[in-house]
Amino acid sequence: MKVLITGIDGYSGWPLALHLLGRGHDVVGVDNFVTRRRVKEVGSWSGTPILPFPKRQQAVHDLLRKELGFHKGDLADYEFVRGVLATERPDAIVHLAEQRSAPYSMIDVHHAVATQVDNLTGTLHLLYAMREVVPDAHLVKMGTMGEYGTPGVDIPEGFFEVEYRGRRDTLPFPRQAGSWYHWSKVFDSGDVMFATRIWKLRTTDVMQGVIYGTRTPEITHDKLLTRFDFDETWGTALNRFIVQAVLGLPLTVYGQGGQTRGFIALEDSMQSLRLAVEHPAEPGQYRVFNQFDAAYSVNQLAEATVRIAAEYRLHPTIDHPPDPRVEAEQHYYQPIHEHLPALGYRAQRTLDDGIRQIFRDVIRFRRRLEARRHVVLPTVNWRVADSKPAIAARLPSFPGPSAPPPTAASPPSSVDPTV
């Protein structure tokens, strides 16, 4: 099949390209490199060194003997989107090109608006261009388990049958997101569901759990590494914990740490997306997959990190600063995930495997973390309308030896001139 990946330069876009190429699919990508710029905006960079995109393509050619197509451009430009679809005529489109950070969306009004407007516009442009150019293509849209929030009942895959005042109907499961970013994904889900209905498109909406890991089997060389974000704005809690352990800092568990979410290994997320691509939805079918393996609380992640850190002779403590987010710190959480197993999905990786993988890589690139150690503490507060991103100059009281604030003029030493 020919697969178009939007956001191919990102954390999951890149390993997905490698995985699909390895499975014999044709792959072409789109990116505007905004994540590289936005991570820089908050004073951080990828913990793993990642090559500029043309060098990534070259590495694919040299190491995997495959050709990777690419169009640089922005999904905000409808003519660009339509042009790419008309040129490439993909069988499937995996849409990953969205602002993906909840804390980034909560920085201030402008980041909130940019997140929602950019995500919604890109998705609408893709839907219209599909309708116009490739109406039989299959859209695999990256959403998030965070669309559902933490309701007091089980979470079905998109739809549930309810009885209300003596009548029954199958309805979309209500969404109760917890950040402007998560709401932007809810909005996308509405638009994708509606476009599917009126234009008989084929669509799969992936309610993605939190992904962890630095490796897939296709990442056989450092030139093929994907990005690894560890700062408070772009990194996940688990990434932050492991980096804190490596840097000798306490792990910062927000509040009581009972916040529970669904998780999946990078390799297994790629397996899931590939299964979705290889088993397309029917025309007019809007499918929802809850894509995760197991649910863990933040405390469980921190405890697993501490346990596995000891294998690397690291012995971090755990701190409990107040939760900057507005979320339940203890709650019921029971999402259903049956659609992907029905397509043959079997988990290949455990959480412990994933944590070991990350430790090995971040210890190797420890100097890159040292150079950005000021970015691993929370600074964006859900309750404050104008929060500040984690920029060193604004954090004079940060404990421990302080790195010089990074600027374009004085890049810290690094193993690679990349972001």
Place this chain on the structure above:
Amino acid sequence: MKVLITGIDGYSGWPLALHLLGRGHDVVGVDNFVTRRRVKEVGSWSGTPILPFPKRQQAVHDLLRKELGFHKGDLADYEFVRGVLATERPDAIVHLAEQRSAPYSMIDVHHAVATQVDNLTGTLHLLYAMREVVPDAHLVKMGTMGEYGTPGVDIPEGFFEVEYRGRRDTLPFPRQAGSWYHWSKVFDSGDVMFATRIWKLRTTDVMQGVIYGTRTPEITHDKLLTRFDFDETWGTALNRFIVQAVLGLPLTVYGQGGQTRGFIALEDSMQSLRLAVEHPAEPGQYRVFNQFDAAYSVNQLAEATVRIAAEYRLHPTIDHPPDPRVEAEQHYYQPIHEHLPALGYRAQRTLDDGIRQIFRDVIRFRRRLEARRHVVLPTVNWRVADSKPAIAARLPSFPGPSAPPPTAASPPSSVDPTV
């Protein structure tokens, strides 16, 4: 109380200003006049002559002996929004300043994106500015009954208690909107609900039924008239039917005509909004009101129009062209509306009253309708990605005597140099 009305130049914004002034409130408005421009864009204008805004203010001064504050500007400009709130410090904000036409949002990709982006951005800007400047003010946000779609169960006021797989919870009622416009209101509801939770704002989300009528008790002079849209893009089905009857055209009922929606008279919608303003939500309370009086099918509207038309010696026939929208033509529809009656709401107007009111006014301004008779047939199709708005030049086969296509260079004769 001091009330800020965004979209004060619009169909409901204007009579709301008059109604609140009449009740002794201080009123200040905001508008960018985009609806006047967008109605012109599809070749139409208001069936009632409406004054330019400065003359509207003057008429309020002369006829009602009241002062009406006003700031011209766009909610897309955050500094403008914050500045208005900082200057005026309103107790309540009634937010009506949104693109409100489903067919307009369905014209093509650019109208879809503009509708969702503009509506969402304006609401986010208002929420942030409230948080920053007037966190104790009460937001009354105009949504639509169309957010719910037509589920097979009763429609509660925003939230419902459900049992699912043995557990119970109170959840937002699922939204299944039927146009990009209606989805934009769903998105607003998500953002307002979330902002209320994290910042403890006071908010009321009004699921507004279709409003009908040209009159409120405060409209005592033609200089105080509100706009009346009758074209296929901006007018409601009922408005279109009455204008078709007056122009001697058949009434165009889309498909089987079983499509059922909630309706409310203009005067009663103003009563409802005033009750919401005078009984603010508590801090941190997100309230949803289903604001309508009675549900009617399109067939019932057409039959009522035919029946009342006879009082004016008009005898239209009813046509059933294919439905250009994607919607159920026969369906269950049972929304609950108890919150407003609990605040003292009592309907003052019946549907028949409202239809008579409209007939009287549109017969008086018949020449304005004649000059735009080409705009009352459907041209925007939900199934076609790039539909054309109702511009005369694109409709050469329109039956009946054809008016010259309106252009800026050759305005048709009219009773008033207004739009």
